[in-house]
Amino acid sequence: MRVVQFVVVLWLVATFTFALIRIIPGDPIDILLPTQKSNLQAKAKVKEVKEDLGLDKSIFTQYVNYLGDVVTGDLGKDYGSGRPVTDILKKALPVSLQLMLYAQILALAIAIPLGVFTAYRAGTRADRALNATAFGFLAMPNFVLGLLLSFIIGAELKWLPSVGYTPGWLDPIFDSSRTGNFGDHIQSMILPSLTLAVGQIAVYMRLLRSDMIATLQENFITMARSKGLSDRRILWRHALRPSSITLLTVAGLNVGTLIGGAVVVEVIFNMGGMGKAIVIELNEKQYVALQSLILVMAALFVLVNFLVDVLYAIVDPRIRHARAAH
Amino acid sequence: MTDARFAAEYEGPLLEVSDVKTYFETDRGLVRSVDGVSFTLERGKTIGIVGESGCGKTVLSRSIMGLLPRRGLVRQGSIRFEGNELIHLTPKEMRAYWGSQLAMIFQDPMTSLNPVMKIGKQITESIREHLDVDKDFAYELAENLLRSVRIPEPARRLREYPHQLSGGMRQRVCIAVALAAGPKLLFADEPTTALDVTVQAQVLDLMAQQQSERFMAMVLITHDLGVVAGRADEIAVMYAGRIVEKAPTSVLFRDMKMPYTQALLSSIPKLADESHVRLATIPGRPPDLVNPPKGCKFAPRCAYVQDRCKEEEPPLTPSTSPGHEFRCWFPVGTPEGEAALERNKQKGLRATEALVAADTVET
Numbered sequence: 248m249r250v251v252q253f254v255v256v257l258w259l260v261a262t263f264t265f266a267l268i269r270i271i272p273g274d275p276i277d278i279l280l281p282t283q284k285s286n287l288q289a290k291a292k293v294k295e296v297k298e299d300l301g302l303d304k305s306i307f308t309q310y311v312n313y314l315g316d317v318v319t320g321d322l323g324k325d326y327g328s329g330r331p332v333t334d335i336l337k338k339a340l341p342v343s344l345q346l347m348l349y350a351q352i353l354a355l356a357i358a359i360p361l362g363v364f365t366a367y368r369a370g371t372r373a374d375r376a377l378n379a380t381a382f383g384f385l386a387m388p389n390f391v392l393g394l395l396l397s398f399i400i401g402a403e404l405k406w407l408p409s410v411g412y413t414p415g416w417l418d419p420i421f422d423s424s425r426t427g428n429f430g431d432h433i434q435s436m437i438l439p440s441l442t443l444a445v446g447q448i449a450v451y452m453r454l455l456r457s458d459m460i461a462t463l464q465e466n467f468i469t470m471a472r473s474k475g476l477s478d479r480r481i482l483w484r485h486a487l488r489p490s491s492i493t494l495l496t497v498a499g500l501n502v503g504t505l506i507g508g509a510v511v512v513e514v515i516f517n518m519g520g521m522g523k524a525i526v527i528e529l530n531e532k533q534y535v536a537l538q539s540l541i542l543v544m545a546a547l548f549v550l551v552n553f554l555v556d557v558l559y560a561i562v563d564p565r566i567r568h569a570r571a572a573h
Numbered sequence: 574m575t576d577a578r579f580a581a582e583y584e585g586p587l588l589e590v591s592d593v594k595t596y597f598e599t600d601r602g603l604v605r606s607v608d609g610v611s612f613t614l615e616r617g618k619t620i621g622i623v624g625e626s627g628c629g630k631t632v633l634s635r636s637i638m639g640l641l642p643r644r645g646l647v648r649q650g651s652i653r654f655e656g657n658e659l660i661h662l663t664p665k666e667m668r669a670y671w672g673s674q675l676a677m678i679f680q681d682p683m684t685s686l687n688p689v690m691k692i693g694k695q696i697t698e699s700i701r702e703h704l705d706v707d708k709d710f711a712y713e714l715a716e717n718l719l720r721s722v723r724i725p726e727p728a729r730r731l732r733e734y735p736h737q738l739s740g741g742m743r744q745r746v747c748i749a750v751a752l753a754a755g756p757k758l759l760f761a762d763e764p765t766t767a768l769d770v771t772v773q774a775q776v777l778d779l780m781a782q783q784q785s786e787r788f789m790a791m792v793l794i795t796h797d798l799g800v801v802a803g804r805a806d807e808i809a810v811m812y813a814g815r816i817v818e819k820a821p822t823s824v825l826f827r828d829m830k831m832p833y834t835q836a837l838l839s840s841i842p843k844l845a846d847e848s849h850v851r852l853a854t855i856p857g858r859p860p861d862l863v864n865p866p867k868g869c870k871f872a873p874r875c876a877y878v879q880d881r882c883k884e885e886e887p888p889l890t891p892s893t894s895p896g897h898e899f900r901c902w903f904p905v906g907t908p909e910g911e912a913a914l915e916r917n918k919q920k921g922l923r924a925t926e927a928l929v930a931a932d933t934v935e936t
Contacts, residue, residue, distance in 0.1 A: 370644075465684065466679055466681060466684040466685040467684060467685050467686055467687045467688070469635075469640055469679070469685075470677070470679055470685045470686070470747070470750070471687065472640060472664070472671065473638065473640055473671050473672065473675075473676060473677045473751075474671060474672045474676075474698070474699040474702065474750065474753075474754075475668045475669075475670075475671035475672030475673060475699070475702055475703060475754070476668075476672075476698065476699075476702055477668070478664075480698070484690075484698075485687050485690070488689045488690075489687070489688060489689050562689070563688070563689055564688075564689060564734045564736070565688060565689075565734070565736050568734070568736065568737070
């Protein structure tokens with residue numbers, strides 16, 4: 248059932264991205280090869296693109312061919328540089344995946360303890376101070392924060408690299424030639440991940456705080472207290488899990504925000520990730536490559552939220568059993 | 574293990590509650606939920622606390638346990654457990670008592686177990702908090718506990734979640750959790766109200782059996798005089814945050830003095846009643862605890878009410894039987910009381926008519 252949904256969503260995304268390039272006014276050739284049409288030497292190239300995209304055939308045939316290509320892993324290419332999109336992906340996808348993963352982990356690792364603490368101490372000065380600080384960071388655009396961190400901690404204090412990227416554990420899996428020292432990798436990722444994470448912290452913290460405050464009013468919490476358990480145990484073992492469903496949902500949906508944020512962060516820190524690749528293809532007006540990159544990002548988003556659905560069942564046994572009953 | 578459980582026996586009563594007041598500061602003003610309650614409880618005995626919803630019985634039990642949320646809370650008086658004063662203890666200090674000395678069973682078994690934690694975990698965490706035992710032994714103890722509260726297939730139940738159990742089973746689990754660390758005093762706050770009628774008696778019997786096996790004292794809180802009738806050694810009837818009548822169970826049922834107690838009793842349907850007989854009710858509703866009436870708090874709803882009741886609050890007065898106390902200027906069954914009732918009958922007071930109607934049906 249879930250798998251069917253997954254496939255349907257991907258099909259819709261593929262259809263929309265296919266339509267994108269056909270809807271844009273003008274001849275696709277003009278868009279893809281704007282400077283080369285008049286050039287006699289480029290005649291061959293124009294022919295190649297025409298045949299590649301099947302522009303001489305009916306739109307229906309083009310569509311079926313496109314879907315067939317996507318399913319078989321042929322994502323087209325950048326007609327400017329001639330690089331296949333799969334090559335671009337091999338290099339760019341692990342960069343973005345690691346960036347988003349680290350940012351998400353960092354955001355949750357900071358937000359969860361803060362959310363638990365502010366719920367426990369709701370209404371106190373500490374609660375208000377933390378909330379105000381978190382909102383301050385939420386209000387700061389990530390390009391400002393990214394530039395500040397890159398400039399102060401990177402360029403001025405020289406504690407961490409101000410720009411650049413060192414491949415980590417995920418890159419060799421996609422492209423065996425891309426290896427790097429793990430320590431250098433982490434160092435190159437700290438500032439970008441932090442930049443991307445900061446905006447999420449306030450959101451996650453506030454969500455967890457309000458759910459947690461509601462959970463702490465529950466009878467089973469009073470019961471847990473009456474057993475003589477420590478506050479620490481009550482907060483972490485009894486209250487956190489039932490309070491984390493909303494957080495989980497939003498953390499999954501937030502991958503969309505993270506993808507958008509990653510575009511900016513990768514440009515600031517000059518990392519060759521998906522964001523950077525999208526910006527390049529957009530500037531070059533390489534819509535064929537662009538639609539494939541967007542399709543991959545959309546697939547990623549759908550996949551993450553699919554995983555979140557699975558996580559619900561792990562966090563809450565009632566959901567697990569209700570599903571098993573179906 | 575601290576030696577508190579085996580320490581030199583304290584000679585006095587297990588629990589001495591004197592003049593306990595519990596107020597809540599709200600936007601409307603001070604809510605006087607419990608307003609000067611006193612009672613004592615000996616080891617192994619049961620006191621039943623009876624009253625309508627909102628009379629302060631739940632707040633009283635949580636106030637004694639120290640389980641109330643602390644914001645806007647005002648607690649006064651004295652709560653001595655084995656001679657140790659509890660009322661000033663912080664929650665952190667109360668942890669030495671919670672579970673191992675004082676335990677509680679809550680009204681709604683559907684919401685008082687953690688929905689995302691296995692039954693076994695919820696019992697063993699209590700055992701391991703108080704007893705120095707390893708995990709396997711704790712699970713063995715938990716299995717025995719479930720068996721002792723008559724849960725079939727205890728080993729399997731330990732691996733299940735609360736939502737896989739029925740209400741009655743869940744309340745048994747709650748009892749097992751409460752008993753896990755061998756408390757000396759158990760608070761049972763409407764333990765059977767949320768259960769099916771057929772299960773109620775089973776659960777009450779189970780509690781009584783465990784209580785006598787463990788020589789545990791119990792505070793049994795209920796709105797149903799029928800629940801405490803055969804199970805409590807002593808009954809305290811609460812109204813508007815005060816004890817209005819308190820007596821050994823047999824004395825109370827034989828010789829109740831307070832019109833409120835009488836009204837409570839006559840609002841229980843009886844088997845001997847004919848079908849479709851209108852159930853006797855107490856007209857009106859419990860008073861506002863922010864601005865309670867000046868005199869006797871029950872006066873606005875009382876069948877015996879006289880002018881004096883509206884002006885002066887009656888003190889808790891001892892009756893002829895030992896241990897029997899009540900708050901009333903015109904007690905039930907006394908010449909003054911009967912005269913008051915007669916006067917009200919002539920005046921056609923609504924509360925009086927309701928009571929008289931109930932009486933005629935009874936006979």
